[in-house]
Amino acid sequence: MITENDLQSRVEITPINGSEIEINMGPHHPSTHGVIRFILFLDGEIVVRAVADVGYLHRSIEKIAENLPYPMFMPYTDRVDYVAAINCNLGYALAVESLAGLEVPERATWLRMIGAELNRINSHLIAVGALAMDVGATTPFVHAIREREYILDLLEILTGTRMNNNYVRFGGVCQDVPEDFFKKTEKFLDHFVLFLGEFNRLLTTNKIFLERLINVGILTGDQALGFSFSGPNLRASGVGHDLRRIDPYCFYSDMEFSVPVGSGVKGTTGDSFDRFIVRIDEMLESVKILRQIMSKIKEGPIQSKIPRKIVLPAGESYHRSEAPRGELGFHIVSDGKSNMPYRIKIRTGSFAAMTSLSELFKGMMVADVVAYFASLDVVAPEVDR
Amino acid sequence: MIIYLKNIWETYATVFEGMAITFSYLLQRPITVQYPDRMKESVPETLPEKYRGRLMVDTELCTACGLCAKACPIDVIEMKGGRAEGKKGLRLIYFNIYHGKCMYCNLCVEACPAEDGEEDEHHTAIYFKKNFEGSSYTLNGLVEQFIPPDEARRRLKESEEIAAKRAAAAAETTKNSEAKQESDKPKDGGDV
C-alpha cells in the first residue's frame, strides 16, 4: 500500500546514468488536447527531465491584429480560446472600450455576462470531462459533453452560433434575445444543478479516479504564483485570486458569489484533485451568478452609438479579465492616428500554466504526467495564439 | 489492514455507484439522434431565428455598395457593381462568396444597409441562411457565384459600355464648357 511517505520518496529516485530513454509524447497524443509535444526523458517509468514544445497551432493572431481595424479583429479573439469564445470577446471589447471611452448599455452588459458565464460552465465541463477521460474514465466525458450540448443550444439562441460566437461588439452586443431564452436558461440551470450531483456521484467520489489525482502535481501557493498561474489553477493552490472580485468589470461587483479556493479536501492543497474540484465548485458559482443576472436583467437598448472609425488615444494599456483558464490580458498599444492597433499582445492563462511543466514533470510517473497536465486544463490554441 | 480493506470496499462501492448511474441510462430514451434520416423534422427548422448557417446574398435587393466586402476581415466576399440600362443606381456584376474561408462572424450582415423592411431572418441583402450543409469535394466547389459567369460577363460588358458612353459625354461637356483647358481626364462616370 502506498503511504504518504512513499509518495514523497518516489520523487527522489535518481536515474542510473546512461539508461535514460527519450520519448515523444505528442504532438498528436490523445491526452495533449490539440497539438502540444513533450519530450520526456525517462528512467523506467519516471520522468527525469521534460521539455515542452509548443507552437504547432501558432496562427500569428497578434500579427493579424496589427493589420486589421479594431472591430474587425473581434472574430479573431474567438479563436484565441475557442472553448470560451465569449470570454475572449469580452476581454478584448472591455480593453478597447475602456481606452476609447465607449459606453455600454445596461442590458448589453447583462447579456455579455450571461454569455460569459454560460461559456465558463461550458469550458469547465470540457475541462473536467477531458480530465476524466485522460485518466481513463470515458463515460463522464460523454455526460459532460451532453450537458455542454444544452449550453451550446442556448448559445445558439443567444448568439446565432454554437462555437466561435463573435457575440460582443464595441458598445454592446450583436443581437438581442427572445424572451423564451431566459425561461430555457432557467430550466437548464435547474437541470444542471441536478446533473452536477449525478456527475459527482459518477466521478468525483470514484475511488479509482481519486487515487489518480490526489497528491499528484502538488503546487503550493507560492509556486503557483511564481509560475504566473491564474484562474482556477491558482485558486486550487489556495490563493483567492479572482479578477471578477479583485478587479471587477461588468456588473460583477454587484453579484453575490464566492470564490472557490482549493483546501486539500482529499489530499494536499494544490494537487490535481483540487484543480478538479475547484472547477466543479466554480460551475455552481456560475449558476448562482446566472440566476442573479436573470432576475436583474431588464428590457433596453443593446447597442450604444459608437464612432464609425475607432481610433484609440496614443499610449499603451494592459487590460485583464477573468476567462475560464485564468487571466486574459490584452496589452494594446495605439499610435493615436490609425484605426488599427499598433500592437496587441494577448496574455492567456494556458500559456502561463504551460510554464510549470518542465519543472513539475521531474520525478513524476508517466501516468501522473497525463493526470497533472489534464488537470491544468490547457487548450493548445490559447498557448500558441 | 483495516485501511487496506476499507480502500477495497470504497473502490467497489463507488465503482458500482457509477455503474448504477450508467445503467439507469439504459432504461431511458437515448439522447442522441441519428442525423439526418431519422429526424422528425429537418434540422434547419429546429434552429433559432438568427442562426448563422450559409452566407447568402439576395441579388435583387443588393445595391452593390460593397460595404460587406469592406467589413469582412478575410476577404471572403468578392463583388463588383456597375451601371445597367434602365436602372437607377448600381447593379451587381458579380458576387462571389468563398465559403471555405468564411468564419460566420456576422460583420458583413451588420454592415449591410439594404433592408427589405421585414423582420425575418433575411431582412438584409446579405444574410445567413439556416441551412448549414454545404460540403464539397473540391476547394473550388466552395466558391459560390451568385451571378452565373456568363451573365456576369454580359453585365460587365454592359456596364463598361455605359461607363465609356458617360465618360465620353462627360469629356464632351468639359471640353465645351472649358474649351481652353485641355483636360482629357473624364469625370467619374460610374464607379466601375
Place this chain on the structure above:
Amino acid sequence: MNFALPLLEKLKQEMTSKTSEIIQADSKMPILKIEAKDIREAVKKLHDDPAFDMKYLNCISGLHLTQTKEDGTLDLLGFEVLYVFSSARDFSTIAVRVDLPEKNPAIDTIDDLYGSANWFEREVYDLLGVNFINSSDLRRIMLPQDWEGHPLRKDYKEQASYNGMPTTRPNEMESIRIE
C-alpha cells in the same frame, strides 16, 4: 483597474540611478520607464522587498517602435519590453517599461526570479528578436528553430518558402475571376 501609482513612485525613488521616469501618469496605466541596465535591480527590489512583494509576473510583452516617415518608409526606433507585475498580497499591479536600441537589443533575464519568466522571454525573443542575457534556455518557442526573421518586427518580410514548402496558399477566388 488597480494599477498602483504610489508603488511606482516609491520604486522610482528607491532606484539608485535617477534616470527613471513615470509615463502615462494620468492614464489608467502608469508605467515606470527605466534603463535596460537597471532592470535586474528594479525587478529584484519588486520581488524581494516586502514593501512591494511583487511575486506574480502577469506578463512580459514587447513591441517594435517605429515611426512612419512622410515618404511612407519606416523609421526604426528600437524595441520596448513591458513587464507587468502583481503583488501577491493585494494584487495591485504595476508596469515597468524598458526601451532598447534597434541594433542588438539585449536585456538581462529575470527568469531566475520568476518561474514563468523564461517562457514569456522566449516569446519576446522569438517574435521580436530581443536577446535576454544569461537566460537559462533562450530558444524559439512559437516558430521552428530554423525560421528566418522575427515576425512581429514592423519591417518583417515573410520568407517565401520554408524547407521547400510554400508559405502562401493559392487563392481559390482567382480561378473564377472574369476580369
